[in-house]
Amino acid sequence: MMRVIGAGFPRTGTASMKAALERLGFGPCYHMFEVMTHPDHVDRWLSAASGATPDWDRVMAGYDSCQDWPASFFWKELAETYPQAKVVLTVRDPQRWYTSFRWLSSQAAFRQIDPEEAPEAVRPSLEGMRRMRPLLERFGRETFDGWQFGTDLSEAVALDGFHRHVARVRETIPADRLLVFDVREGWEPLCRFLDVDVPDIPFPHLNERDVMEGMFQRMVREGRLPAPFTTGS
Numbered sequence: 001m002m003r004v005i006g007a008g009f010p011r012t013g014t015a016s017m018k019a020a021l022e023r024l025g026f027g028p029c030y031h032m033f034e035v036m037t038h039p040d041h042v043d044r045w046l047s048a049a050s051g052a053t054p055d056w057d058r059v060m061a062g063y064d065s066c067q068d069w070p071a072s073f074f075w076k077e078l079a080e081t082y083p084q085a086k087v088v089l090t091v092r093d094p095q096r097w098y099t100s101f102r103w104l105s106s107q108a109a110f111r112q113i114d115p116e117e118a119p120e121a122v123r124p125s126l127e128g129m130r131r132m133r134p135l136l137e138r139f140g141r142e143t144f145d146g147w148q149f150g151t152d153l154s155e156a157v158a159l160d161g162f163h164r165h166v167a168r169v170r171e172t173i174p175a176d177r178l179l180v181f182d183v184r185e186g187w188e189p190l191c192r193f194l195d196v197d198v199p200d201i202p203f204p205h206l207n208e209r210d211v212m213e214g215m216f217q218r219m220v221r222e223g224r225l226p227a228p229f230t231t232g233s
Helices: 014-023 032-037 039-050 071-081 094-107 120-131 133-143 155-172 187-194 208-222
Strands: 004-006 086-090 178-181
Touching: 004 014, 004 071, 014 086, 032 039, 032 120, 039 120, 039 133, 071 155, 086 155, 086 187, 094 155, 120 133, 155 178, 178 187
Parallel strands: 004 086, 086 178
Antiparallel strands: none
């Protein structure tokens, strides 16, 4: 049963939030990395590529919270399905977000690795992400005015989509159910919102770009897809 729903865009500190929520006892937390490390999860999402409504209990089975796409794209549907869950909208400086998101979308790291030439152990993950492509394309079209995932995203279109999304979440979710949160704020506002004690460890500020680049490199060099989150537990 979902207890915390992430509504923030990718590259707004979602990796840090995954680690933080799991440290606070709201895990496991669903993140795009779950699709990468569990390629069988792709089948849970494919019906949504054509606009169909997934069986959310099946999609989110085994998880208490979620962050990042694909889950955060469906923040409104999840909030309606799990009315007791709280919603966290992660935000960051829009210009910095654009730079980071543009890197993620335009360089399309997975396309740099040919599944046929990749080590056998990581081929299922690469194939899974290839199968997710129609859903990612839907995300791009509907979020950024018809933008095609994998092509260059203009700053004007990106920032318009970013601000529109933040405004829509604020307008839709009641204030007492919503936390608009920048991970630079640390534990206090998040713990206060979730009504839990502040841990006696630093907030897990993870650099998502470094995490992803490290994963891709190890896939090529070592033929394995390591767990991306090593802090916050």
